[in-house]
Amino acid sequence: MAFLDIPNIKVSGISACVPNHKDENSSYPLEKDDRQKLISSIGVEKKRISDKNVCSSDLCFKAADILLKELKWDTEDIDCLVFVSQTPDYILPATSCILQERLGLKIECLTFDISLGCSGWIYGLSTISSIVFSGQGNIKKALLLVGDTISKMSSQLDKSTWPLFGDAGTATAIEYSTNNEDRIKFHLATDGSGANAINIKDGGYRNIFSAESLQINEFGDGIKRTNLELDLNGMDVFSFAISQAPKSVATLIERFGLKKESIDYFTFHQANLFLNEKVRKKLKLEQEKVPYSLSNFGNTSGASIPLTMVTELNESLRNKKLNHICCGFGVGLSWGSVYFSTNKIVCPDFIEY
């Protein structure tokens, strides 16, 4: 089974940047009762939407820029940058290469992109931690940038996606620690049989963009979108997540003999309130231990775990020693959980672009 137990890893800082434009779900064009029902079920009052000329990489850049300044890290010391997103700048080159130059990082720097959504921060963290550990001290500092601008790929006329998703970019700073006790532990899993549960049909190389890709299709119930826009099967995603997310967390706890009571916060991917509350209740977790940023920022794909930590936990992150469990789950289908500790880390207030 895909468990990882990686020593010599320290999470030193987390930051998040969101667009300043707020999109209020109270003005989403639905009948009043239906709209109220939708808002209370998904738990999203408003979310941030980026301008046409702002990309995931821009949000991540700003989050990283401010984090590096607060950490007082010299860009010369950063040997690794990983960018996780499903909304890169271009089909090619990889956005991480562009960010390496933009952040002023040296040429002796390992970079690449990972294409994952809601599980992206967990997978990115596992990858970057493995690399830093393998560097055996040669890679001292590393940056994990996770962000998405799902608003650019969802149809405003699709009530199953538009009211749910918001845009955000995040930066997580990782350091090589000489202390063998600084460990980070993961459980990671995949079920490609659910690949169609969340997908965009056209624009890749299976179905190359064509004139038909722009055609607006009707799916009943007022849902309209093109094949270039996000298609989300709520039922399939829901039944996957209520079973696999709690299982993953339970598996992580069991495999590594963790004490549930010693965990200060369980930060979950912000899928939607109805689903997240089912996950919380199945794991029998107290409300105070499970933070939410859904109401103000919506579901921000892979950025949602670090964004929630920044917006909801930053006082504690700055001032206390904390034990965390986080779980990300979604598109792929792909999911994973992580256990790690932080000790008074750098965590600036969330930044507006």
Added chain:
Amino acid sequence: MKMFYGKINIKMYTIMDLNEFVEKFAEQFDETPVEEFKAETEFKAIEEWGSLTALTIIAMVDEEFDVTIKGEEIRAAETIEELFSIIKEKA
């Protein structure tokens, strides 16, 4: 693998009969009167049926039976009784 939250729920997985299931099914609806729900009711024709009620049904089945029904299984069932049979097969 035995999950730590599983033990506590076990007593709830005792066999529920069809009538109880129809009752549980009806409880997930806010507006439709309980009397409208029968074993042979074609639930997707109920006006209140929609993506959100579908999720509450999936969640109810997960809680009561520890069975995860998929979207395609809901799509395959016409009546409440048919859905109950699908669940019983998986339980």
